[in-house]
Amino acid sequence: MPLRTTLFLMLSPTLAAADPATVETIEARPGADGWTVSVTLRHGDTGWDDYADGWRVEAPDGTVLGTRTLLHPHVDEQPFTRSLSGVAIPDDLAEVRIRTSSSPEGWEEGTTPFTLPR
Numbered sequence: 001m002p003l004r005t006t007l008f009l010m011l012s013p014t015l016a017a018a019d020p021a022t023v024e025t026i027e028a029r030p031g032a033d034g035w036t037v038s039v040t041l042r043h044g045d046t047g048w049d050d051y052a053d054g055w056r057v058e059a060p061d062g063t064v065l066g067t068r069t070l071l072h073p074h075v076d077e078q079p080f081t082r083s084l085s086g087v088a089i090p091d092d093l094a095e096v097r098i099r100t101s102s103s104p105e106g107w108e109e110g111t112t113p114f115t116l117p118r
Contacts, residue, residue, distance in 0.1 A: 019044050021052035021100035023112040024079050028096075034086040035116075037066065039098055042079040051075075054101040057087050058111060065089055065096065089116065 021043035028037045043052035051073035057065045066087035074080045089096060097111035 019050060019102060020105070020108045020110075021055070021102050023055075023098050023100060025081075026098055026112065026114040028087075028089075028114065028116055030089075031085070035089050036083055036085045037068075037087050037096075037098075038081055038083040039068070040079050040081040041100060043074075043100075043102055045073040045075045045078070047073050047075060049104070051103055052100065053103040055082075056099050056101075056107075057084070057089070058097045058099055059090070059093055060095060060097060094118070 021041045023039060024042050025040040026037070028035050037057050039055050041052050041055065045051040052070055054067060054069045056067040059065060066084050068082055068084040070082065093116065095113055095115050097113050099107055099111045101107045
């Protein structure tokens with residue numbers, strides 16, 4: 001590895017801190033006012049400087065259907081589950097995807113697929 005690349009990797013705080021939140025389980029149920037989606041996450045929360053700060057429900061094409069913001073770290077509560085109600089999922093979708101976010105990294109590139117119970 002060239003010295004310049006090595007120094008960049010050593011000095012880059014974003015790369016050193018990369019710690020994506022992982023989805024452990026997903027549950028979803030339809031209701032009169034839309035779907036309720038519950039997601040269990042695991043993340044190495046260390047406090048306000050590094051914690052899982054949200055997840056969102058997306059259609060397979062990337063359209064955001066709902067976002068659950070997490071307002072504080074869960075250092076002593078791992079894994080943890082949070083729900084989002086009133087998610088408008090079109091009837092023709094058989095699958096959605098969950099995308100996680102952590103601070104300070106932001107939204108992850110990858111998603112976790114989930115087949116909707118119909």
